Amino acid sequence: MSEITAMTALEVSKKVKDKELKVAEVLKAQLDKIKERDPEYHCYITVSEEEAYKQADEVQARIDSGDLQGAHLAGVPMAVKDNICTEGIKTTCASKILSNFVPTYDATVIEKLKKSGAIILGKTNMDEFAMGSTTETSYYGEAKNPWNKKHVTGGSSGGSAAAVAAEEAFYALGSDTGGSIRQPASYCGVTGIKPTYGTVSRYGLIAYASSLDQIGTIGRNISDCAASLEVISGHDRKDATSIDQKSYEYTHALIDNVKGLKIGVPSDYFDDGLDEEVKDSLFKAMEVFRRKGAIVEEFELHSVKYAIPSYYVIACAEASSNLSRFDGVKYGYRTPNYEGLQEVYKNTRSEGFGDEVKRRMMIGAFVLSSGYYDAFYNKALKVRAIINQSFQKAFDRYDIILGPTAPTTAPVLGSSLADPLKMYLSDIYTVSVNLAGLPSVSLPCGRDSKGLPIGMQLTGKHFGEKDIIRAAYSYEQEACYLRPNLDERKVH
Amino acid sequence: MKAYETVIGLEVHVELATKSKIFCGCTTQFGGEPNTHCCPVCTGMPGTLPVLNKQVVEFAMAAGLALGCTITQNCKFDRKNYFYPDLPKAYQISQLYLPICRDGGIEIETESGKKIVRIHEIHMEEDAGKLVHDPWEDCTLVDYNRCGVPLIEIVSEPDMRSAEEVVAYLEKLRLILQYLGVSDCKMQEGSLRADINLSVREVGATEFGTRTEMKNMNSFKAIARAIEGERKRQIELLEYGKQVIQETRRWDDNKDTSFAMRSKEDAQDYRYFPEPDLPPIEISDAWIEKVKASQPELRDEKMLRYQKEFDLPAYDASILTASRHLADLFEATVALCSKPKEVSNWLMVETMRLLKEMEMEADEIRFKPTQLAELIELVDSNKINRTVAKEVFEKVFKENVNPAQYVEEKGLGMVSDDGLLRSTIERIISENSQSVIDYKNGKTKAMGFLVGQTMKEMKGKADPGRVNEIVKELLDLA
Numbered sequence: 001m002s003e004i005t006a007m008t009a010l011e012v013s014k015k016v017k018d019k020e021l022k023v024a025e026v027l028k029a030q031l032d033k034i035k036e037r038d039p040e041y042h043c044y045i046t047v048s049e050e051e052a053y054k055q056a057d058e059v060q061a062r063i064d065s066g067d068l069q070g071a072h073l074a075g076v077p078m079a080v081k082d083n084i085c086t087e088g089i090k091t092t093c094a095s096k097i098l099s100n101f102v103p104t105y106d107a108t109v110i111e112k113l114k115k116s117g118a119i120i121l122g123k124t125n126m127d128e129f130a131m132g133s134t135t136e137t138s139y140y141g142e143a144k145n146p147w148n149k150k151h152v153t154g155g156s157s158g159g160s161a162a163a164v165a166a167e168e169a170f171y172a173l174g175s176d177t178g179g180s181i182r183q184p185a186s187y188c189g190v191t192g193i194k195p196t197y198g199t200v201s202r203y204g205l206i207a208y209a210s211s212l213d214q215i216g217t218i219g220r221n222i223s224d225c226a227a228s229l230e231v232i233s234g235h236d237r238k239d240a241t242s243i244d245q246k247s248y249e250y251t252h253a254l255i256d257n258v259k260g261l262k263i264g265v266p267s268d269y270f271d272d273g274l275d276e277e278v279k280d281s282l283f284k285a286m287e288v289f290r291r292k293g294a295i296v297e298e299f300e301l302h303s304v305k306y307a308i309p310s311y312y313v314i315a316c317a318e319a320s321s322n323l324s325r326f327d328g329v330k331y332g333y334r335t336p337n338y339e340g341l342q343e344v345y346k347n348t349r350s351e352g353f354g355d356e357v358k359r360r361m362m363i364g365a366f367v368l369s370s371g372y373y374d375a376f377y378n379k380a381l382k383v384r385a386i387i388n389q390s391f392q393k394a395f396d397r398y399d400i401i402l403g404p405t406a407p408t409t410a411p412v413l414g415s416s417l418a419d420p421l422k423m424y425l426s427d428i429y430t431v432s433v434n435l436a437g438l439p440s441v442s443l444p445c446g447r448d449s450k451g452l453p454i455g456m457q458l459t460g461k462h463f464g465e466k467d468i469i470r471a472a473y474s475y476e477q478e479a480c481y482l483r484p485n486l487d488e489r490k491v492h
Numbered sequence: 493m494k495a496y497e498t499v500i501g502l503e504v505h506v507e508l509a510t511k512s513k514i515f516c517g518c519t520t521q522f523g524g525e526p527n528t529h530c531c532p533v534c535t536g537m538p539g540t541l542p543v544l545n546k547q548v549v550e551f552a553m554a555a556g557l558a559l560g561c562t563i564t565q566n567c568k569f570d571r572k573n574y575f576y577p578d579l580p581k582a583y584q585i586s587q588l589y590l591p592i593c594r595d596g597g598i599e600i601e602t603e604s605g606k607k608i609v610r611i612h613e614i615h616m617e618e619d620a621g622k623l624v625h626d627p628w629e630d631c632t633l634v635d636y637n638r639c640g641v642p643l644i645e646i647v648s649e650p651d652m653r654s655a656e657e658v659v660a661y662l663e664k665l666r667l668i669l670q671y672l673g674v675s676d677c678k679m680q681e682g683s684l685r686a687d688i689n690l691s692v693r694e695v696g697a698t699e700f701g702t703r704t705e706m707k708n709m710n711s712f713k714a715i716a717r718a719i720e721g722e723r724k725r726q727i728e729l730l731e732y733g734k735q736v737i738q739e740t741r742r743w744d745d746n747k748d749t750s751f752a753m754r755s756k757e758d759a760q761d762y763r764y765f766p767e768p769d770l771p772p773i774e775i776s777d778a779w780i781e782k783v784k785a786s787q788p789e790l791r792d793e794k795m796l797r798y799q800k801e802f803d804l805p806a807y808d809a810s811i812l813t814a815s816r817h818l819a820d821l822f823e824a825t826v827a828l829c830s831k832p833k834e835v836s837n838w839l840m841v842e843t844m845r846l847l848k849e850m851e852m853e854a855d856e857i858r859f860k861p862t863q864l865a866e867l868i869e870l871v872d873s874n875k876i877n878r879t880v881a882k883e884v885f886e887k888v889f890k891e892n893v894n895p896a897q898y899v900e901e902k903g904l905g906m907v908s909d910d911g912l913l914r915s916t917i918e919r920i921i922s923e924n925s926q927s928v929i930d931y932k933n934g935k936t937k938a939m940g941f942l943v944g945q946t947m948k949e950m951k952g953k954a955d956p957g958r959v960n961e962i963v964k965e966l967l968d969l970a
Contacts, residue, residue, distance in 0.1 A: 085539040098538070105532050107539060204539040211768035240543045240770050318768055321573050324582035325536050329634070345575055368573075368763035377765060 004029040009076045009170035009224040016063060016075035023060040023075040027052055027119055030077045034121065034168045041144045043153075043163035045082045047122035048089050052077065059117045072227040072251060074117030079169035081160050082123035083130055084215065085204040086110055089120070093206050094138035095128045097352030098332045107204020108239070109173060109215055109232040116231045121169055125159030128354045129323065130180055130208040132156050133426045134416050137356040142413060145188060147452050151410040154184030154426075160218050161188040171219040171228050175205055177212045178311050179405070179430025182442035185218055186405035186455020189444045191472065192218040193225045196463050197437030198243035200229075201236030207322040209315035210241075212434040222443060222472040226250040229465070245463055253466035258474045259293035261467070264398030266301035269429060275408045281446030281454045282404055288478050289402070289471070299397070303390045306383045307432035308424060312360075313367050313380035314435070319357075320364025326352065359420070384435045391436045395461045400471055403429050405442040405455035429457060439465045443472050445479065493731060495695040498723045499703075500658055500688060501650035504665060505643050506675045507619065507683035508551045514618050514642035515542030515585065522681050526624070526635035534640035536580035541769050544569075548642040549592070549773060551674040552616050553783045555644055556593030558668050558790060559611050565775045567592045569616075569767040574760050577634050578621035586645075588764045591615035592773075598668070600660040609661050610649040617643050644674075650689065650700065655719040659712050662686060670816045671790050676855065679710045686715060691736070692726045701726070702736040706743050706750060718743035722750055794819055802832035811840050815854035818843075824861035829868050838864060842882065846889045858892045867895040879952050880904050906955050910962075913946075913954060917962050920945050931967050939963055 004012070004026055015021040031049055038044055059068070059075050068074035080086060083093045085103035087110075092098045106114070113120070127137040135158025136142040143158045145151040146166040153162040157174030161184035164172050174181040176194035185192030194216040205215055217228040230251055235244040265286065270279060286296050328334035328348030335347035353361070367376035394401060406426050416423035433440045438459050445456035456475075460468040513520055516533035533540045553563055570588040596611035619641040624633045646665065652658050666677040666684060677684040691703035706722060709715045721743070726736050739755040789797070791813045798809035813819045818839060825835045847854065867888060871881045876899055884904065887893045899905055920942060921928060930938035939960075946959050 091538075093538075101538070103537070103539070105537070203541050206538040207769075209768075238543060239541050241541075241768075317765060321571055321583055321763070321765070324573060324575065325538070325580065327575060327577075327582060329577050330535065330580060331537070341577065365763060368765055370761050370763075373763075373765075 005033045005167040005170075007170075008220050009073055009078070010227055012170055013071075013073050013076050017069070023056040023063065023119065024053065026075065027056045027077050030121060030169070037146075037166050037168055040149065041146055041162050041166050041168070042141060043124055043143055043159045043166060043168050044079070044122050045092055045094060045125050045138075045140050045159070046090050048086075048120065049122075051089060052119050052121055055114070055119045059119060062117060068117045071116040071231075073171075073224075073231060075119065076170050077119040077121045078113070078228070079121050079124045079160055079163045079172040080110065081126055081157050081172070081174050083126060083175055083206045083208075084109060084173055085206065086120065086123065089123065091123065091206070092139070093129045094126045094140055095353065095357070096139045096333055097326045097348070098206075099139065101332050103204075105204065108201035108236045110204065112232050112234070118231070124157070124163055124169075124172060127156035127158070127180075128357050129206070129319070130156040130175055130177055130213075131319070131356050131360050133179070133183060133423050134411070134413075135159060135162075135184070136413065136417055137354055139354060144413070145410050145452075147189060147410070148450070150412055151452060152187065152413050152416070154187035154406070154410060156180040156184075157192070157218065158184045158188075161185050161190055161192065164188070164190045164218050164220060171217055171224045173215060173228075173232070174218050175208075175213055175215050176430075176434065177208050177214075177315060178434050179427040181216045181218060182405050182430050182440060182455065182457055183427060185442045186444075186457075187410035187453065189447075189453030189455075190218055190220060191222050191225050191441065191443045192216065193222075193229055193441040193465075193469075194433070194439065195229060195233065195465055196243075196439045197434075198241055199233050199245065199248075199439070199463070199465070201234070201239040201242050203236055203238040207318070209318040210322060211318060212311075212315055214434070222441065222469055222476055223251070223254050225441070226254055226469045226473075250465055250469055253469040254473045255470050256474050256477045258289060258471055261289075261294040261400065261471060262398045263289055263294050263296045263400045263402050263471070264394055265296060265298050265402050266304065266394075267298045268301050268304045269403040273407050273425070273428065274404060275448075277446075277448040278404050278406075278408065278454050282402075282456060285445040285456050285475065285479075286402065288475055292474055292478060294471075296402070297398070299394065301390055301394060301401075303383075303387045304428070304432065307387060307435060308428055310380040310383035310387070311427070311431040311435060312363065312424065313376050314384065316360045316364035317368050317377050317380075318364070320361040320368065323353075323357065323361055328352070356420070387432050388436045391432075391438060395464075399460070399464070399467050401459040403457050403459075405429060405457040409448045409450070409452035409454055433457075433459050438462060439468060441468045441472050443475065445475075493727075496692045496723075496727050496730075497695050497697075498653055498719070499650045499691050499693060499700055500652040500654075500719065502646075502648045502652070502658065502661065503687040503689070504646045504648075504662070505685045505687075506555075506646065506669060506677065508548060508642040508644060509673065509675050510545060510547045510551065510642055512545060512547075513640035514545050514548050514616070515640055518640065520641050522683075524637055526633070526637060529637040530639060534580075535636050536582075536639075542585060542767075544770055544773070545642065548616055549775070550783055551642070551672075552592045552614060552644050553775070553780065554672050554787060555646070555669060555674055556596065556614050557780075557784055557787060558672055559593070559596040559598055559614070559646070559665075561593035561596030561611060561614060563775055563780055564590050564592055564594060565777075565780075566590065566772055567775065568772040569770045570764050571767050573763045576620070577632070578623050578636075578639070580621065580636060580639060584618060584620065585767055585770070586617035587615035589766070592775075598661070598664055600657060600664050602654075602656045602660050604656075607651075607657070609651045609657070612647045612649050614644050614646050617645060619643050650691075655716040658688070658719060659716055662712065662715070667791055667814070667816070670855075671788060673788065673816075678853075679712075682710060685710055688715065688719060688722075690719060690722050690726070692723060692730065701730075702738050704736065704738065705740045707740060707753070709743060711745075714743065714745045717745065717748065718750065721748065725750070791819075802826065802836075804832060804836055808833075808836045808840060811844070812836060817855040817857065821857065821861055821864075825864045825868075828861055828865035829872075831868055831872070834868050834872075835864065838868070838885065842885050843889070846886065850890075857889075859888050863888050863892075863895055870895060870899060874955060875899065875905055877906055877952070877954075877956060880906075904953060906953050910958075913950075913958065913962055914966075916949055917942070917946050917959070917966055920949065921963075921966055928967065939967060942967070
């Protein structure tokens with residue numbers, strides 16, 4: 001059955017709609033693959049098998065009745081990052097504090113997916129509350145990179161990226177606050193897209209940093225990403241930051257043509273911090289674009305070095321506030337050891353949260369405290385405005401900004417935990433995109449000498465998703481790089 | 493003892509009368525079984541997001557415009573972070589940096605004259621839930637029904653100098669807000685609550701003294717007593733050479749004293765920052781104009797109009813407009829029966845008497861304009877006399893009966909059968925021969941006695957004018 005799970009999401013959906021495959025048949029193949037591989041890679045926290053079979057029956061009936069003709073991904077099993085609320089299915093944020101939390105409602109993206117005939121396989125592993133760049137801070141244990149089990153998957157959507165790479169899901173939802181879709185996509189050799197802030201409803205996404213968080217998709221190729229993004233995008237009146245855009249037909253941008261497309265490459269991205277092999281792959285990618293008729297130019301973006309500190313101040317500040325609702329009073333874990341209210345709070349939170357989450361909440365509380373607000377938080381907001389301006393200026397000249405997704409390929413498990421600052425730096429190329437709210441995609445552009453995948457990041461203007469999708473699609477058609485084949489890899 | 497001056501500023505929380513909550517579609521209705529008026533949004537479930545109710549902005553703007561404020565056209569919300577079980581998100585969405593209204597003021601009048609109390613700002617925020625302590629089970633339960641009920645907080649400058657001024661300010665504020673329809677301002681239900689900031693200083697001093705804050709006062713009487721108590725306490729401290737400590741105090745109206753709740757030292761750092769889940773609110777000139785145009789007539793205008801349009805005395809006009817509900821009732825009734833003075837009398841005299849007797853507020857009146865108009869019509873067309881009318885009105889007021897139907901059922905209609913009247917009076921005259929002799933001897937009082945006896949015999953249902961006529965006629969014949 002492995003030939004089913006090796007297909008792309010769009011291929012599977014077509015076969016299901018053409019009655020060549022039954023939804024339940026696809027689902028069974030996928031669940032079998034999960035049973036075979038997940039003990040090894042640990043992409044999932046929860047697999048909701050029973051619920052998935054129920055959905056498969058319903059979707060099959062809708063397909064048979066012709067109800068889902070226009071739905072690109074009807075009948076395709078997919079995975080959801082465990083910080084997106086699913087009614088009746090445990091949603092833990094990979095934290096002890098929500099280890100028993102079963103939401104009473106569906107996130108808007110889940111409503112949309114169900115409506116268009118998706119089958120939800122379960123909830124994927126992640127860094128606790130999406131804080132981390134390796135999926136090692138999960139209360140349930142780390143996920144492992146399908147290319148090499150000794151390496152991390154990246155984070156925080158590491159479970160989602162690894163599930164897609166290991167053929168444990170056709171595509172997956174992730175969330176991206178500072179690179180949490182793109183960086184694991186890069187480490188796991190898959191394609192991940194983070195849309196413009198406000199394009200996808202955040203209703204039902206358990207917040208890490210509200211002004212930066214955005215849900216996006218991870219797929220085997222850009223076509224699956226575009227198709228799944230099309231399903232989940234759109235204005236939602238339940239999210240006041242959701243923006244009403246007219247066109248969400250991202251699949252229309254799957255065109256092999258970059259003639260005249262202006263691509264800017266920030267020279268500041270290629271300094272000492274960047275791994276040589278990553279650099280080489282990117283230069284080759286730039287050549288591909290040039291060969292296909294795009295205009296590729298270097299320019300200076302500046303502001304890059306301020307992005308990380310500004311990001312951590314803003315993200316931690318918002319996180320300290322967003323996570324204060326987990327107090328043991330209303331839901332989730334409550335300490336059994338307490339006398340009085342203050343102890344309920346203190347002990348629940350001390351026992352319920354992991355170290356990285358505590359560290360960020362403390363940083364956040366500190367930068368917001370009345371004595372330090374202006375020195376840190378306010379200053380970070382100003383830096384954010386400057387970063388925004390420098391992108392605006394760049395987009396006056398270019399349609400797309402091309403750069404690396406991460407400075408290196410996937411590090412070895414455990415190596416970043418000892419040095420959080422080093423881990424924070426793995427987001428250096430991704431965070432400024434979130435600060436500016438821009439759309440950005442990471443796609444594979446080669447492998448290093450250890451065989452680990454390298455990612456390229458294409459960033460567009462606000463609502464410029466179609467530009468980056470077209471560029472990614474064109475690149476995919478030319479690149480010698482092929483999507484991973486796990487069975488072949490085992491031979492290495 | 494030195495001469496001291498009291499300096500008072502108020503923070504007044506007002507629950508807005510919107511149908512749904514500030515950030516979700518749940519009802520704002522008071523009461524209701526615990527935790528039945530809530531949803532994932534107002535209980536702060538993980539992943540939920542607030543969406544602003546436009547009506548709240550319009551109500552806040554209406555209040556601001558009526559209080560002479562400037563509207564902040566690019567205002568936004570901020571988060572105020574603190575842990576408390578009745579605050580489910582562990583932060584309150586409020587406004588710190590850019591409140592919706594600023595720099596207003598209202599004129600108050602006390603025995604010492606008129607003065608302006610300046611308004612520093614008005615901001616919008618959400619209410620918290622309620623803790624219910626169960627002494628039997630020795631536990632605390634949480635009711636989230638009130639979570640997310642919209643509030644505006646009206647912050648005055650420290651311009652008041654006495655309890656009398658504070659009460660005048662609050663009464664005026666309440667009246668304006670009720671007239672605007674933005675709040676019912678029921679203190680007993682907590683829809684209007686005041687925090688009092690009070691300090692004292694020597695007369696002539698320019699610096700303010702150290703202030704204390706008394707929280708959540710919910711009756712005018714308690715407020716007046718608390719101000720007096722706190723003023724004395726602070727003066728006493730200063731007279732003994734001690735210092736007033738900046739702290740929050742709770743007034744206990746039963747013990748007639750206040751006690752410290754928390755001092756400045758353990759005051760919270762609320763770690764305010766701009767609310768990232770809500771975009772800034774852009775208020776256009778056109779929007780302000782629209783709210784301005786839909787502003788209802790306020791009390792002062794209404795008082796003048798009643799005197800002019802309905803030819804009412806100033807006294808009547810001031811009583812009728814002292815409550816929006818009473819004024820509305822008045823106007824609706826006049827529209828039905830076009831007898832302004834008559835309607836005014838029923839409202840000013842009988843209604844006021846019954847309200848006082850039953851310890852009710854004007855907005856608790858249950859009868860409808862149609863009922864009062866019908867009653868007036870019954871009197872006007874001689875169907876009942878005034879004595880009966882008062883009796884019927886009391887039934888209307890207390891039991892909400894239908895006047896015409898009640899008169900019919902109880903047989904209270906005036907007896908207009910002249911033959912019956914005449915024979916009754918003849919009988920009474922023959923039974924009271926002494927009165928006839930007295931009348932003949934010029935004692936006119938005797939006639940009054942006979943009229944009274946007749947009214948009594950007729951159980952009050954006779955037309956007193958007609959009875960007078962017949963008694964006189966028969967006496968003169970006798």
